Amino acid sequence: MTHAEPYWQAGQEPGRQVVALGVAVILTAVAVDVLLVGRLTIFFDLCFTAACLLLATLVRRRDFLLVAFLPPLLMTVVVAFLALVARDVVADPADSLLQAVVSGVATHGVALGAGYALCLAWLGWRLHRGGNLVAELSRELT
Template sequence: MTEADGFWRAFWEVGHEPGRQVVSLGVAVTLTAVSYDMLLSGRLTLFFDLSFMTLCLGLAALVRRRDFYMVALLPPVLMTAVFTFIALVARDAVAEVDDSLLQAVVSGVATHGIALFVGYALCLGWLGWRLHRESETGMAIELSHELGRRAG
């Protein structure tokens, strides 16, 4: 394997960031996309949807293997949290002003459901691809390290 092959393997297949940092990055980038979209248009547009889908793929590429579960659950939780926040702060951006909080959250998630579905599919697909690409030997070594840490 050449040095260039090692770079692409490390960049595309082997994430090294801890799950908590990846979750924090996801929240920060999502809230930034929401802020830009709300400032520019006063509501969430296709910009937010595309940002969310790209973010889901990026988070799946960054996370280390033992924190896959945390990132695998992140897209629906993140989308729901974002719409809960928006419903609390600017309800008219996602629903009617007189709608309840729950109704505004459901309305926002339903309106951007395609972005959630595609983002979630990209995230899970990338994590699955990363699992598939690792050899059985690599998984056996990682498992023995994990069992050795817990036993000692």
């Protein structure tokens, strides 16, 4: 009889796949928001926050560090991409690229802070409740 893993140890996805999923989810939220409203709204903020928690849940323990740095990087890259292709979505069209990126990240800073806090808290809780990572890695290698 096999025993089910507790939900804090359930994430088994490699870090690269989790990053790819995060990018896909966030770009989908951007596309939906821009197509429906023409700019980023609270819908994007809620999707970003939920995606950060989802990524922290899905990643395997040895790739925690990659996901721990992902939310601010993901927000900055998405806003920079939007500032390049459709500046009016994240800032004033007359703004420079740097100003549009800073303005876009600042505008969605609450979502970034909430998503990052949830991500780090969930990773920390999984790490605390999951036992010894060194022992787990040595079992995988043998």
